[in-house]
Amino acid sequence: MHTRLYKRIAIAALLAASALGASAQDVTDPLLLDAFAKLKAMGPNLTPQVIDETGKLFAEIHQHSDKGDLALTADVHYGPDAKQVMDVYTPRGASGKRPVVVFIHGGGLTGGDKVNPLSSLMNANVATYFGRHDMVGINATYRLVPNITYPQGAEDMQAIVGWIRDNADAYGIDPDKIFFLCSSAGCTHVSALLYNPDVMFEGDPDIAGAIMLSGAYQAGNADYFGSDAALQEQRSTYALADAYQGPRVPVFLMSAELDPPAIEQGTAQLYLQLCGKYANCPRFAQARDHNHISINQHINTSDDRYTRMMVDFIEEVSGAK
16 A cells, blocks of 8 residues: 555656756747647547547648758668658768667557658658768567457567668668657557567567657557456566666657646656666657647657657667767
8 A cells, every 4th residue: 555655646747847847938939839729628638539649730730841951761671561661761871870760659459650641751750850960760660459469569670670670771771779759659669669578589688778758658559458357467568667678778768748647657667667667777868848749749759858868868769978
């Protein structure tokens, strides 16, 4: 009883402290400020209407975003399945090697794609942003339920890592600086890559770091994880992270101010768990003014409060600062 109460208090304190770090006053774009007001009115909900209305807001905003000077290699296959495909964005005229950031979209394990049906500029916005910041950006999709079962989603993540290593020279990628950026259910698969030795290369996740936005860390989808409750528990991110004994990969956990409470609490729970497991805590931030959808759709807009943090994380892990 006392342990449960302490955990709730710790999670509440963590979220409150993080929320102080950034303010909407740092944003001046009228379209974004209008979007923030509308997101707030929608509240901490994740309904089809919220998903659709948020997407329409940011589809309009991305019509005016900076696309940079990037070369696009579209529909690159990292595996034989039609869903094992990605788009690669590289800075034109760049020389040398640079970090790569792979975006893994959400969709509840059953939906989603590298191209958002509301606009071709989303989910491409994530890869575009990092391409504009002298990195290689990859916008990937993966196989979906019911066509796969655990841990095949994480095996797709491993296949992406393998493709990057095999093709690093051709795309100017430093293979020691592979970063994943996931959202929602995409983090289900990325976290399994981080903490499940069965889907690693010889027990090593083989990536430099991961940025995890409003991740789904429970193992509740019976079609993917199986219907046995004990097995679902073993396959949750929390259980995998607790049992994991391999090389630690730095992670940056982020939730949204307007996430549904269960999702926000789940991120905070993983943060507290990793704090207890390792000598120092991972990075954590709560994205003010954003909901479960806009936390990734705002990337590559003029709201750089949180993308600056992401670049800083990558530079620190890469030894660039």
